[in-house]
Amino acid sequence: MLIKTLVENTSLTQNFGNEHGLSLYIETNKHKILFDVGASDLFLENAKKMDVNIADVDFLVISHGHYDHGGGLKLFLQENKKAKVYIHKEAFQKHYSLRQAGEMEYIGLDADLKNNSQIIFTSDYYSINKEVFLFSNISLKEPKPKSNKGLFMERNGEIINDCFAHEQNIAIDEGGKTLLITGCAHNGIINIIEHFNALKGYMPSYVIGGFHLSSRSFGNEDFDTIDNIAKYLINTKAKFYTCHCTGIKPYERLKFNMGDSIDYISAGSEIVI
Ligand SMILES: [Fe+2]
Numbered sequence: 028m029l030i031k032t033l034v035e036n037t038s039l040t041q042n043f044g045n046e047h048g049l050s051l052y053i054e055t056n057k058h059k060i061l062f063d064v065g066a067s068d069l070f071l072e073n074a075k076k077m078d079v080n081i082a083d084v085d086f087l088v089i090s091h092g093h094y095d096h097g098g099g100l101k102l103f104l105q106e107n108k109k110a111k112v113y114i115h116k117e118a119f120q121k122h123y124s125l126r127q128a129g130e131m132e133y134i135g136l137d138a139d140l141k142n143n144s145q146i147i148f149t150s151d152y153y154s155i156n157k158e159v160f161l162f163s164n165i166s167l168k169e170p171k172p173k174s175n176k177g178l179f180m181e182r183n184g185e186i187i188n189d190c191f192a193h194e195q196n197i198a199i200d201e202g203g204k205t206l207l208i209t210g211c212a213h214n215g216i217i218n219i220i221e222h223f224n225a226l227k228g229y230m231p232s233y234v235i236g237g238f239h240l241s242s243r244s245f246g247n248e249d250f251d252t253i254d255n256i257a258k259y260l261i262n263t264k265a266k267f268y269t270c271h272c273t274g275i276k277p278y279e280r281l282k283f284n285m286g287d288s289i290d291y292i293s294a295g296s297e298i299v300i
């Protein structure tokens with residue numbers, strides 16, 4: 028399996044643009060998969076530089092209803108007329124972030140795209156094909172990240188704390204290995220891995236994604252929390268590649284605890300697993 032990072036908060040070299048967002052291209056023997064499309068048209072720019080033809084993508088998965096993962100959706104639908112786009116049925120609800128200055132900023136998806144015929148709405152468990160499935164409605168064994176603070180949704184005209192029912196994860200099987208990818212892990216990285224384990228009866232071989240250990244408005248998770256997460260992750264025996272909302276300082280702390288079990292991926296990174 029080949030994984031190319033099209034969009035991330037940082038870049039591998041100056042040749043690649045970066046932004047607060049995520050987009051990963053995954054190529055297996057059978058499928059060309061796009062997971063998230065970043066915040067803007069950057070995914071397409073970097074895709075061209077990384078020899079990825081967006082028109083050839085078989086299907087797109089949007090992890091959750093935040094602009095930094097689904098902001099490039101309109102452009103994707105212009106570039107690719109054949110791919111199905113899997114989005115959780117709650118993802119087009121209105122989502123907001125409370126900024127430090129006190130104002131509520133809209134951070135949801137473009138609601139005008141909701142009726143596009145390429146979109147397929149998913150719920151708790153969705154099998155795309157024999158090798159790939161999506162799952163959400165995560166059981167909460169551990170509290171969700173504190174860094175979700177300041178994230179809200181609209182329900183029945185009221186603004187309430189976001190429950191993150193709109194967040195889904197993808198699992199891809201190939202050659203006896205399973206790759207689990209999270210978008211932001213707003214439901215908690217431990218909860219997501221535990222949920223995967225409960226569904227499948229084994230741990231993933233690889234985990235890639237944002238682990239939500241930082242918030243742009245409210246700072247990072249404390250070291251005790253990060254150390255406990257590191258302990259759990261090491262025990263899974265999986266290899267981790269993290270990015271985006273994990274945050275650089277929390278990543279460095281994970282790395283301090285986990286050594287070679289974890290690495291960081293930036294826009295321009297290519298990994299083969
Ligand atoms: Fe998010």
Ligand SMILES: [Fe+2]
Nearest residue numbers: 093095211272
């Ligand atoms: Fe995000």
